[in-house]
Amino acid sequence: MIRVQGLHKSFGGKPVLAGVDLAVGRGESLCVIGQSGTGKSVLLKCVLGLIAPDGGQILWQGRPLEGGARPAFLARFGMLFQGAALFDSLTVWQNVAFRLRQRMPDAQARAIAVEKLARVGLGPETAGLMPAELSGGMAKRVGLARAIADDPEVIFFDEPTTGLDPIRARRINALIRGIVTETGATAITITHDMDSVRAIGDRVALLQDGRIAWDGPVSGMDHAAPLAGFLGNTPPL
């Protein structure tokens, strides 16, 4: 469904992406891992069109994500930002319904927001709160409700457990997995957290030295030598 082919990107002559090839199928959940500074965010920004790659292309449903295809793609995607990234001056429901309000009356948008909040475990009493009144875990759930508000076909999760304690991180991972399975959305998660990979992913890809150094099923990652440094164990003999 989304295919990245030969993606190149350098900054100031320093290559960050040096021929990234990656594909994620419809309804599949892919996790992209890699050490800090390996270009995971640059890869994500290229897919979203926030950075223009130097070479290579990104295909969505077999067509290059260029020109008119990009707005069509962006209309079908949702994103959970690192740190939730809520608008401080908007209430919880207004944050969740941000996109919906551009094309439907507030009463209808609010009803959908309340329904999505319920899906992430937040009651209707949270709808009128301001982001400053939320705990970190609640803010993450609101961010998740916003990501799914418009029933996206593709959802990006950028470091979904950053800043959460292990118990809350586990709950968010379970919530994400449940939502991905239930909606059939294609999911791409960028993470350092191997517990997230196990909980959320069907497949995992390792970005290293500007390329995908390993790509395989989550069930096979314990035996993948290139991933040993991430798993904190040594590869089996």
Ligand SMILES: Nc1ncnc2c1ncn2[C@@H]1O[C@H](COP(=O)(O)OP(=O)(O)OP(=O)(O)O)[C@@H](O)[C@H]1O
């Ligand atoms: N706009 C930019 N201008 C110059 N260099 C950039 C720019 N964006 C990213 N880089 C460089 O590209 C490299 C990869 O950055 P990126 O943020 O993608 O890493 P990352 O894998 O997402 O790291 P982390 O896990 O720490 O978030 C870094 O060396 C960074 O300094």
